[in-house]
């Protein structure tokens with residue numbers, strides 16, 4: 001099934017705009033798993049079990065697996081999510097960006113090896129670095145646009161010769177001729193609500209992946225007000241605030257409670 005259909009289905013079925021980010025850090029695992037990288041899959045699987053009826057998507061961040069030589073655990077986790085939550089799309093957060101032939105390898109990694117439904121990409125190298133991913137029918141391609149980190153302004157807020165800021169130009173390209181078959185989305189940080197509203201204006205129907213609520217301090221209700229429209233999907237990510245809500249044996253229960261509270265806050269803000 002296409003990413004956009006899965007996203008619409010999980011959003012409606014779970015009444016949720018919340019994406020739980022799977023950023024497993026063994027140093028933060030509950031005892032007795034603390035520090036044990038062999039438990040990455042098990043930790044994430046428990047979080048998936050506890051939140052799978054509350055989310056519109058899951059987003060594993062590949063660096064948290066690769067740093068611990070745990071790509072095999074990521075493969076197992078992707079298969080696990082497909083089995084226990086087949087209706088929930090999985091966005092592989094890889095932020096890839098490279099010349100065409102190398103991008104083709106990254107695309108193969110994301111969509112064949114891990115069988116992700118969507119992938120995050122850095123558009124810095126231009127459209128030909130995005131093109132190889134389009135060969136995979138139905139997969140979502142989510143381009144960094146206005147990132148949540150303070151340094152995001154260093155480049156993204158620079159004015160171009162045509163008067164647009166770089167992130168505005170990117171939003172226009174992604175909503176315009178780059179979006180050949182309607183599979184592009186954009187990443188915009190919840191920490192910049194004004195810019196979020198501007199991107200929504202420039203890209204009225206594109207799915208927006210919005211990280212930055214929870215640990216980075218973005219306001220969930222303000223995020224919804226800035227970006228949600230009835231015909232425009234939003235995917236609001238929270239990772240650490242959910243994953244590490246407790247370092248005790250109740251970690252999965254606490255993760256569920258935080259995820260549900262965030263889901264309700266997002267839902268209520270739709271008005």
Ligand SMILES: O=C(O)c1cc(=O)[nH]c(=O)n1[C@@H]1O[C@H](COP(=O)(O)O)[C@@H](O)[C@H]1O
Pocket residue numbers: 021023061093095120146147148149187188189211212213214215216237238239240241
């Ligand atoms: O592409 C992303 O997901 C992303 C883009 C961005 O601008 N900011 C951002 O924080 N992220 C990712 O979103 C997650 C945020 O995690 P928390 O701050 O713990 O909720 C991490 O996996 C980041 O790598």
